[in-house]
Amino acid sequence: MAFPSTLLLLLIAAVLLPLPAALCKPTRTLSLLATPLSPDPVTTPAASQSLDQQQLSLAAHDGNASTLHFRLAHREDFALNATASDLLAHLLARDAARAGGLSSLLAAVGNATRPRRRGGFAAPLLSGLPQGSGEYFVQVGVGTPATASLMVLDTGSDVVWLQCAPCRHCYAQSGRIFDPRRSRSYAAVDCVAPICRGLNSGGCDRRRNSCLYQVAYGDGSVTAGDFASETLTFARGTRVARVAIGCGHDNEGLFIAAGGLLGVGRGKLSFPTQIARRYGRSFSYCLVDRTSSVKPTSTRSSTVTFGAGAVAAAARASFTPMGRNPKMATFYYVHLLGFSVGGARVRGVSESDLRLNPATGRGGVILDSGTSVTRLARPVYAAVRDAFRGAAVGLRLSPGGFSLFDTCYNLSGRRVVKVPTLSMHFAGGAEVALPPENYLIPVDTSGTFCFALAGTDGGLSIIGNIQQQGFRVVFDGDGQRVGFVPKSC
Numbered sequence: 001m002a003f004p005s006t007l008l009l010l011l012i013a014a015v016l017l018p019l020p021a022a023l024c025k026p027t028r029t030l031s032l033l034a035t036p037l038s039p040d041p042v043t044t045p046a047a048s049q050s051l052d053q054q055q056l057s058l059a060a061h062d063g064n065a066s067t068l069h070f071r072l073a074h075r076e077d078f079a080l081n082a083t084a085s086d087l088l089a090h091l092l093a094r095d096a097a098r099a100g101g102l103s104s105l106l107a108a109v110g111n112a113t114r115p116r117r118r119g120g121f122a123a124p125l126l127s128g129l130p131q132g133s134g135e136y137f138v139q140v141g142v143g144t145p146a147t148a149s150l151m152v153l154d155t156g157s158d159v160v161w162l163q164c165a166p167c168r169h170c171y172a173q174s175g176r177i178f179d180p181r182r183s184r185s186y187a188a189v190d191c192v193a194p195i196c197r198g199l200n201s202g203g204c205d206r207r208r209n210s211c212l213y214q215v216a217y218g219d220g221s222v223t224a225g226d227f228a229s230e231t232l233t234f235a236r237g238t239r240v241a242r243v244a245i246g247c248g249h250d251n252e253g254l255f256i257a258a259g260g261l262l263g264v265g266r267g268k269l270s271f272p273t274q275i276a277r278r279y280g281r282s283f284s285y286c287l288v289d290r291t292s293s294v295k296p297t298s299t300r301s302s303t304v305t306f307g308a309g310a311v312a313a314a315a316r317a318s319f320t321p322m323g324r325n326p327k328m329a330t331f332y333y334v335h336l337l338g339f340s341v342g343g344a345r346v347r348g349v350s351e352s353d354l355r356l357n358p359a360t361g362r363g364g365v366i367l368d369s370g371t372s373v374t375r376l377a378r379p380v381y382a383a384v385r386d387a388f389r390g391a392a393v394g395l396r397l398s399p400g401g402f403s404l405f406d407t408c409y410n411l412s413g414r415r416v417v418k419v420p421t422l423s424m425h426f427a428g429g430a431e432v433a434l435p436p437e438n439y440l441i442p443v444d445t446s447g448t449f450c451f452a453l454a455g456t457d458g459g460l461s462i463i464g465n466i467q468q469q470g471f472r473v474v475f476d477g478d479g480q481r482v483g484f485v486p487k488s489c
């Protein structure tokens, strides 16, 4: 009887051996708690507080003068009586403008448009980000005594600016408009100062020998005024003197709620670059689920840290080199190599689709705080999506998509769902394994969940904040690397 059983074994081996190893491995999964969007209007505590009170509650100080540490508020913390579905619709509309604007910014740079004169400024047509940019806000005290101001934290731009009285034109903002005439620490920047010459679109008021700035956004929004030196106050009284800021007397656009913008890009004028001599060139942030503010059980909060404390968590981080685009000094580029779904490497992802072309400034992958949904060069997205669909065999695919999402599932009536794992692989060996709520998100109140990444034809791929949730993302400018620390809010 030995002969037939040996034959059987040989037959089994003959069938199994030619199969790729991946097919023999079970799909790796994670458990997703499938909570649909709540149908009730949300009123968050933050919205009912005045800005100045919030400054106190948002402040956190670790007593270390080499570190600036403070809390971030999500834009939706200021929403009144909107439902989760309304908020999502607004977020996706803003996000389309943001992602499109980042790409058109690069396209304009690539085309080397000649600067155009506008009101005395040599202003490139596009020198900033489009409408409503930014999802996370920080409370900053401006001047002496300090006026509490809500500013967008923006990795996609450099200039720090806020609306200033007297207004030739100001849009509606949350809280009082900063008035430099009441600040003892306000000083004009003179026209020959290197920082004034560093402005992309600077000018000079010769009568006052005072530097002028202007930032024009892709959608026609604009802020213009005096470029000045001012003291900023963070946390409980940590003061940073002589930060160059734009004091905007003429502001038009759709920067709802925020009074200004804290540019934390890589360029010369950005906040981290300006404070580098004292605090070092690094910062890190942790962005919590944007809907966590409406979940009463959640005590996590978004934070941002500048200085020595920014890299404190680095021991547990996976690092990848920080890349630079010679045509665009502001953005934080990373070298994304590919993805794994369900534990298997996604085939058909061509590295060339994700690579920056330094000669043209096109392509590449950036990390952005202000874009919510990750955008991938379309062929890459298609490969990842197809792999996910193939691995998500236990999930019921919904016919049709939702907004920019083309892969949605009907998880109605299910509480805990097993979903395939998703990881990003970066140069230098860093693997970032995403928690399931970072890629399968609820889009309605009836249990539809969508694969929350999208394809783009804009050339630029963007890793958005939904995919960054729950990680401490370390922008280590001193070490020229970017790190991801899981479960670290």
Ligand SMILES: *[C@@H]1O[C@H](CO)[C@@H](O)[C@H](O)[C@H]1NC(C)=O
Pocket: 398, 410, 411, 412, 413
């Ligand atoms: C989702 O599935 C449930 C049954 O489990 C069904 O009643 C419902 O109509 C489906 N929803 C959609 C949008 O197809």
